[in-house]
Every structure is written in structure tokens, then in C-alpha cells.
Amino acid sequence: MLYSKLFSKTAKTAPSDADSINARLLIRAGFIHKQMAGVYAFLPLGLMVLNKIQDVIREEMEKLGALEILMPALTQEESWEKSGRGKLDILYHLQGREGAKFVLNPTHEEVITPLAAQYVASYRDLPFAAFQFQDKFRDEPRAKSGLLRTREFIMKDLYSFHADKKDLIKYYNKVMRAYSRIFQRLGIGKQTILTLASGGSFSKYSHEFQTISEVGEDTIYLCEKCREGINQEVIIELNVCQRCGNQNLRPEKAVEVGNIFMLGSKFSRAFGLTYKTPEGKDELVEMGCYGIGPSRVMGVIVEMCHDEKGIIWPQAASPFGAHLLAIGREKNIYKEAEKVYRQLSEKGIDVLYDDRTEASSGEKFADADLIGIPLRIVISEKTLAKKSAEIKKRNSSKAVLLPLAKITEISDLK
């Protein structure tokens, strides 16, 4: 993509109401636009990142055998009365023209359970799992910290349906491993801790994936040996590492990036989701639900991966594979840069090509650092004199020259 076609602009200063690192950098670099407290628009670069994150998650969901669907954001209020969650204070209520009452979904158990009831009749129909990426709405008492706590956000929610508890537990553990892989692949695996947490109204416990960070709203107790944690909300009943018995747990602030629950039969009972056993008996379906907020993950990645100059995207989340800068004003520089741009594009490498002739070199370098694409390629008079391009990784201060003839080998660089 040509930088000159990008309508979003970088800024030297962040708006004064953006306090958190993720909000400041993402707004300055033109990834997101704040519309109101806790409500953001994703601009071209931001949407690219969001899509990259979702691609990783989608791949792992498909490995779990789950099928992608898309449910509506709007539900009849009645469904929420039925499940007993109609009084939740985070629900957005709205009214239709005939007085019909609706809820903007904060999560989708109330939608998917009756939906599943339509198709599940026999034990032969189980197990199965479905997931979606969808906007969720929660009237949070206090939106804060950029993308970390918003009133409208994107969630990947996965729901699984099983004939019995044993099968549910098996799947739950599989999802747990898939979640670990997702955060690993997105570059926050090291700081993201599997954490035992409260199960809310569904079950005694659940598991959260908590990324250790000062901006976190949760406190977890970390066993440094096992790299597992216990959420403060359950530390009174569970005060040793569940894996090794270590009693010396360290409190850490953390952001919840994922949460997995065994719902059991809470929703299948409310919505009459049953199946016939081989013996012809009716049994309630056992359910699990599993969530990751891709938009929040985007914010967390920025909190984890940045320096004083800007963002440093992990490759898997980066909007582009490489950022190509043409430095100088001779036409030849731009001609050569364009050639590199074409060659890399043909090789399937996404390149953001800064083709602006009016921007100074300093501006281009500063923008590249701010936007944070992990690989930077510079074509200038200096590099062309050596028939080369300069290659520099965003997280390193070292630059190397690569002969133009070998430019397409760039993706093999370590």
C-alpha cells in the first residue's frame, strides 16, 4: 500500500484525554479514532491489525473443529429475562417503534442457546462448537485505558455443546491450550499467565488469561516457577499454586485477555436445550463458553511492545510485513523503491511504501518508528550507490545493507 493514499495522519502530540500508552500511540499513529468515552473507530491501519489478530484466533478455532458463525447484535429483552440476566446493569436497552424491547448483546449465551436448541435433538448431534467475531455492548460504569475497557468492543466468543461433563472438560482443556498458543503467536505469551479465577454464576472456578501489566485492573498471585496464577478474587480459598503447592506467590497487576468457562447446564436448562440419549431419555446439554477480545488484545500488545518512539508490532499482528522508505528527492530513488515495492508485493510480502516526495527524511523515519512495522527498508542515494537497500528491524538499532538483487530474500532474514 502507498503511504500517500493513507488518509489517516500521524501526529506529534496525543489528545490530552488519551492517557494510556495504547490510546496515545494508537491515536497518534492513526490506527484508531476516539468517538466518545469507550467507543473507538478502527482506521485502515487499525483494522489491518485487528484482522491479523483475528486471523490467528480464527486459525486456532478452526483447529479446534469449531465453525464460524455470525449472530445478531440485537436480541429481544425476553431472552434475558428467561436466563435471569435481564437485570444486569451493563445491559443497553432499547425500544422499537411498536414498543418492543430489545437488548444490545453484551455476550451471546442468550442467542446461541435457543439457536442450538433448534438443531440439537439427539446425542448424535453432539458435540459441536461455534464461534464468532462480533461487536459486544456493555454499559460500563467507567470506560478507561484506551482499548482496554470500552463500551463497544469486539469479542471472539466460542460456545461448545456436549452430551456430558467429561466431554466438556476434555474440550475445555483443548481450548485452554489453543488460547495459550494464540497469545504466544501474538507476541504476548511470555507475560500472559493462565490464572484460576472465579466462575461467576456458572461454576465455582474458571480460567483467565492475564497479561501482566501496570495498566491492569486485576491483581493476580503468580507462581514464578510454574508461570501460573490465581486471581485475587479467589486467593482466600486457594492460596497456594495449584500445580506445585508453592506458597510464595507474588501479587501482580494484570489485564484479562481471555476467559474460559464451563457453563454446565445453566443456559440449556433456561432455554430447554436437551437431547435424546441412546436410551431415549431427555438430558440437558453441557455447555462451555470461551472469550477473547481482539480489540483489547490490540491495546495490550501496544502496552507490552513499544518504546519512546512508538509501537513495535509483533510480526503476527503487524499491519504490514515491511515498511519501505524512499529517502531523497531524485526521481531515480523513487523508481528503484517502486521496483522493490513491486517485487516484494509479488512475493506476497505486504509492504507499506512511503512514497511521499514532500515529506522530509526525518518525518519518514519518525513515522516509521511510530507506526511500528517490525521491518524497515530504506532506499536512498547512499544505498543505491552500493546497489543495496538498508534493512533495519524496529526492535534493533543495527541496520544492514542487502543487495537489491536479493531483496526478495528479506522474508528469510532472522
Place this chain on the structure above:
RNA sequence: CGGAGAGUAGUGCAAUGGUAGCACGAGUCUUUUGGGAAGAUUUAAUCCGGGUUCGAGUCCCGGCUCUCCGACCA
């Protein structure tokens, strides 16, 4: 929801109750191009509604919005 603070050009900041100004951005022209270039010139603002006053960005009342701390976070 409790407490605190803040709303001034697109952005960041200024302005004893007395002519709303600076920087960045954006437009035009000239020069400049390896770390956010220079000059000239133009552009653009007091959140909304009341009140006090000869006069309000500034003081008072109400509202709205934003931020922070706390509570909440199935």
C-alpha cells in the same frame, strides 16, 4: 455510583474581569531532503443555557462532555 479535576482553532498550550495569542497541523509560493527543515503568506477556537457586570474564556447557577482515584467488572 462516590470523590477529584478539566473543557479555548484539527492537535498541544497561553491569556489580573478590559483588543482571544503562541506552537504544531493544514493551504499557497520559494528554497530544502539520512532523523519530525527554513522563510513569506493564508486558514481556523472560548462545550451548551442562564445570571452578575459598562464589559465574562475568566465570577455564579444549571446542564452536557472528557479524564483520574475508588466501587463495579457474568
